[in-house]
Amino acid sequence: MATTQRVMDGDTPTWTVVDQQFSVVESVESYLEFGRQSGFSPNTIKAYARGLAQWWTYLEQHAKRWDAVSIRDFGNFLAAVRTNEFDPTIRSLVAEPVVSESTVQLRLRAVMSFYRYQAGCGHHVAPFLYDQVRGRNTRYLSFLEHVARRGPRRRAAVRVRQPRREIPVLAPHAIVKLLDAEATYVQTLGEWRGDLRYRLLWSLLAETGMRLGEALALQHQDWGIGRSSTATIYVADRRHPHGLAAKSGCRRVHVGSRLDRLYADYVWWLCDRGGDAAIVNWDEGYIFCNTMREPLYGALRPEAVYSHLRSVKRRLPELPPGMTPHWFRHTHATALLLAGTPLHVVSRRLGHQSIQTTINTYGHVTEDAELEALANWREVVAGWTEGNHDDPR
Structure with missing residues (x-):
């Protein structure tokens, strides 16, 4: 064969x-x-x-x-x-x-x-x-x-029709549990305890909706720290030692101040472990790197992330057994749509090449919101007619 x-x-x-x-x-x-x-x-x-x-x-x-x-x-x-x-x-x-x-x-x-x-x-x-x-x-x-x-x-005349599948999302409390299980800040000591690398990775995926491959391909030069403006992350299309690539080409993603501060703490966390002396070219160094295995400070493999997540899921019953890093992307898109963010903005933030991809994947979110609004329609209309004496009812 x-x-x-x-x-x-x-x-x-x-x-x-x-x-x-x-x-x-x-x-x-x-x-x-x-x-x-x-x-x-x-x-x-x-x-x-x-x-x-x-x-x-x-x-x-x-x-x-x-x-x-x-x-x-x-x-x-x-x-x-x-x-x-x-x-x-x-x-x-x-x-x-x-x-x-x-x-x-x-x-x-x-x-x-x-x-x-x-x-x-x-x-x-x-x-x-x-x-x-x-x-x-x-x-x-x-x-x-x-x-x-x-x-x-x-x-094409020869096609495979896939049944509509349910898009999985993570509950907010599950994400918080996962982040705290990775690393926590000890106020009395003024330092982070745990693997801050994975807390930053999960926080990044949850806040930006990036694909795992895009996050692992980020270099320090791609993170634009917010000084007098909003912090941004540049998703670049470049060769990666493990074959990762930006699926949708280059784009820029804005992030909040809390995630930006977490990245700054992570840089100091790496320096405390000797990263400042071992990494020759910091700008071209990968943000998510090996800290406990060879090649030291080399790019982190996706297989290592999946293996780590499997071990965490065994310790945290709050996490769904079938959870993957891609669930953060679905959760981010769902949260944006439920908050009323326009479809074209969500599509651009996720890096979809066509807005139709966003509609096909997350169209059920707006449909469910419309159904919920329809169920509450009588309560809305009741507010219009309250105190109206001309109403024939």
């Missing part, structure tokens, strides 16, 4: 696809190289390589060429992904979905993108297949389409 192979592109890890003969699949590699040169993040390359490896496994199992498939093959491939037929360790007599629809959609997106690339390169593809990959023009325009900075869209 085809598999993904990790290779090094200079100092950055990347992935390619090898077939059952352990040879690099040239057509896939040319597409992945196009993605690397086009600015795909290493994680995107990894995900697309994994999806294309499964597609190539399907082609090998059915003795088909990649440029001689039909629409039925796409349907069979989706069914194979959905029931995890590419895992040879366990096979069920009755095929049942064991893979989430979001994963199925991700695998399909990789295959579709591969065929769009091949069609754009002029490779001979059956006209019917080309139409499926290329998609068709549609007259449908989403709400506020006119504010999106993009050209006309094509709607």
Whole structure:
């Protein structure tokens, strides 16, 4: 079966696809190289390589060429992904979905993108297949389409429809418990006790709605301390030693004075642990770094954050078992919308490329608020008619 192979592109890890003969699949590699040169993040390359490896496994199992498939093959491939037929360790007599629809959609997106690339390169593809990959023009325009900075869209004929999922949020008391479990300020000693690094990380995610990768990629030069104005954080698009990237490009996020003060305390906290002597170039040093393991003061890995959060959840029953760092982002967006913040402001703060993404993800928040207002409508109207003697009732 085809598999993904990790290779090094200079100092950055990347992935390619090898077939059952352990040879690099040239057509896939040319597409992945196009993605690397086009600015795909290493994680995107990894995900697309994994999806294309499964597609190539399907082609090998059915003795088909990649440029001689039909629409039925796409349907069979989706069914194979959905029931995890590419895992040879366990096979069920009755095929049942064991893979989430979001994963199925991700695998399909990789295959579709591969065929769009091949069609754009002029490779001979059956006209019917080309139409499926290329998609068709549609007259449908989403709400506020006119504010999106993009050209006309094509709607692919082969799609995976995901059921609407509930967006998880964190209760305020749960966030407070988490922050206090990481580090607390001892007034009598005038210092912080605990791991201030994680208290700053969770506070940053909760107040800004940043993605975890964006927060871990921050350098000290990106934090503009508020002196006579509001403090700002610059989300930069630069190479990261662990492959992290700004998913939505560069943007600037404003933060409050309490978070700004916490960052200042964190800088002194790092200096007390020898960071001022060990970090040669402080401006280019990563804010969230290793303080107890090698490489000392090197960039913190996302895997380390997830591992730390799992250990904290075992100690704090107030935290939901399925909580991830991304829940802070959902909580931040939900809080802003419930406070009446305009959608376009929330979209820009979260770094969404289109306001439609914000609507699709958090539209239920405004819908719930409208339903609540409708339930209280009679009480509102009663206030209008109170003392009105002309009312026929």
